[in-house]
Amino acid sequence: MPIKLAGNLTSRGNSPAGDKCPIDRAMQVVGSRSTMLLMREAYYGTTRFDTFAARSGMTEAVTAKRLRELVEAGLLSRQPYREPGQRTRHEYVLTESGRDLLPAVIALGQWGNKHLPREGSPWLSHDECDARVQVELRCANGHVTDVDHLVLTS
């Protein structure tokens, strides 16, 4: 049943809730500040436990717990590596699922930059043309859309 957003909610049955709602499912997995900060570090290229802990500013216990959750949820993969003369250690590498979360993380940052502004906020650009990168809502025909022009079908 299609419904127009910001519109006739009361005329339809129920909003998709619990397991039916993909936003809800996503927030159950990545809906904590510490999780998002670890994903941010993974996008920067961090793979090692000590670097995740140091750069996120979280305790080792919290870092370990969150990394384990991200591995269980399939956003990071735990892989062995070994440097000469050292014992085998593990690093945390972005999976396809982890890479696919990037637009959500950047969209949060974009909102934070605009609505909670601070001096010295970073920005993203495209490596090939230097143009600023943004998150957009766009339909398959190329139209940029907003909440007033979205229809939800469930």
Added chain:
Amino acid sequence: MPIKLAGNLTSRGNSPAGDKCPIDRAMQVVGSRSTMLLMREAYYGTTRFDTFAARSGMTEAVTAKRLRELVEAGLLSRQPYREPGQRTRHEYVLTESGRDLLPAVIALGQWGNKHLPREGSPWLSHDECDARVQVELRCANGHVTDVDHLVLTS
């Protein structure tokens, strides 16, 4: 200092942390499942307390606390309304800041739909052309980008 993402993190100083990081600032405000579920309801068109509580499935106490936080953070505006013969009540209306969070919420849903799939997940389309709507990372020159082609300048 520009740095390439998923690249030479260790060669630069620090990742933007705490107040410098807009992702961190955003997650401090909207980084809970209950907050995102209330914003979802606001996008559906919900404005009244009872509807927020019923549709999000949260207790009245949690709903009241989260709505108050969203008003304080500027994503919702609390406005008086009055129906004939009733006392004045308040409703919660999306602000520009609240509307601007939509791409982040939809990006989370898009990730949830793909990586935590369930039957019966809803989808979004553009009301004018019916084409499916997605969140994209795109530069000002129109190129779709991914994590391997982003440069961060801070």
